Amino acid sequence: MSTRRLGIIMHGVTGRMGMNQHLIRSILAIRAQGGVALSDGSRVMPDPILVGRNEEKIRRLAEQHGVERWTSDLDRALGERKDELFFDAGTTQMRPTLLEKAMRAGKHVYCEKPIATNLEQALHVVRLAKELGLKNGTVQDKLFLPGLQKMRMLKDSGFFGRLLSVRGEFGYWVFEGDWQAAQRPSWNYRAEEGGGIILDMLCHWRYVLDNLFGAVRSVSCLGATHIPERWDEQGRRYDATADDAAYATFQLEGGVIAQMNSSWTTRVHRDDLVTFHADGTLGSAVAGLHDCVIQPRAATPRPVWNPDQRQTLDFYDTWAAVPDNQPFDNGFKAQWEMFIRHLCEDAPYRYTLMEGAKGVQLVEAALESWKERRWVDVPALEV
Missing domain, CATH: 3.40.50.720 (NAD(P)-binding Rossmann-like Domain)
Known part of the structure; x- marks a missing residue:
């Protein structure tokens, strides 16, 4: 051929x-x-x-x-x-x-x-x-990550039953650049140069939420610039004018509630730099970049709240890994x-570019929500 x-x-x-x-x-x-x-x-x-x-x-x-x-x-x-x-x-x-x-x-x-x-x-x-x-x-x-492809397979198979909620955690500590070099370019922290974690990351969360869990219908977002000064690639101090963290809640089609924390000012104590935890009536799943674990309804443990005794249940041990039944390319x-x-x-x-435009739409809605301290609707986008 x-x-x-x-x-x-x-x-x-x-x-x-x-x-x-x-x-x-x-x-x-x-x-x-x-x-x-x-x-x-x-x-x-x-x-x-x-x-x-x-x-x-x-x-x-x-x-x-x-x-x-x-x-x-x-x-x-x-x-x-x-x-x-x-x-x-x-x-x-x-x-x-x-x-x-x-x-x-x-x-x-x-x-x-x-x-x-x-x-x-x-x-x-x-x-x-x-x-x-x-x-x-x-x-x-991110739709092509092995962990999220496994999550998609679970949803398509009906594993979750009625999907209730999604919680996402993304981020890590990006060094300020004074005593240790930053892992991200300095323009990321300058709003005048197109920086900011809301612009950078909510475009991702739009297509992840839309394609895996339900179309985004509204957003409530609080941004923050937790680190007000940083040092650039030449070791020069500069004022950070862009947001370095965002705490957002989304209402999705079908009544699903999604929460997503995005931060360059957090220290990681979880399985991966990004994780998605989805809960449904018939089961739950947690996906990272590569792996995904599940807990079906019939295998869900029955914890009892007792603050007077040390917890004896190993919660991590009650989850099962979704197998790598197929190869995953980059x-x-x-x-x-x-x-x-x-x-x-x-x-x-x-x-297409329209899907990219939807991401920018969500960014603008999130920034409006932060500025005005209110929920903002995300209407269907047409040209």
Whole structure:
């Protein structure tokens, strides 16, 4: 069978996420396996060109990983007709402009989220893609995590019965940068540069909640800037102007209540950096990045409250692991393969720019809730 070339303009891949997850573990891994198989038996081989403003940095990255094509001239790259797809993992503030530029050059687009810093810009690129008839996608990586795929399987099988509630915990301690280097870039803590955990993480929670537990209908959110000063990559002190923690409650379709704590100022005492605990009438489950444990109704212990005696019941021991009955590939790579099949043979694909816009919608509602100290509805989004 034949192999088709797919030219991909990859922008923003010198950053941690773009380089590790999208370039190395997705596109280069797909190339190493011989491309993406289509339904007719043919294959698609990605042919990336790396684009970045820093010529020396982008050249070194290309040479290090054996990528033949690279450039610091985005306009020239967009003008190359043989490259059909534009991918962006750069800064959120630049993304709407870059997506529009790429689409007006006739490119299909795939990008990281958030797709914009506000809903108006997000809907603009959604409408433009529709107007120009271009295929488009937004990264929804957490849906492809093994732990959440197991959670989806439980829900689809009817394990939970009637779903009651979901509790999520995400985060870890990000060092301030003075006596130990921070694990995140300093712009994350500057609102004027598109920083803030609400913008960064509630886009994720929107697609997780919508796809696994029920469509988000309203939100109550309290944000906080717990650490008011930090030190940047050059060791300079700066004022943190963006939120570093968010405490949100969501009302979902069907009466399900979801709570999600997101924090870069918490120390981890749980099984993973993110966990989701779902309770239903017939059973409960807790999922992390890779593992998922369950406790069905018939195997639920019967604890008795007695503060005068030390607890003798080992609660962790009463849960059973969901087995790894299938192999799980890297989540970013799995979605890349799905989008490439959509692009090349029109395979079904639902994670479009509109799904990215829904994430931005929830961010705006959460920020409004925090500012006005009230519940905010999240209406159905249309263009």
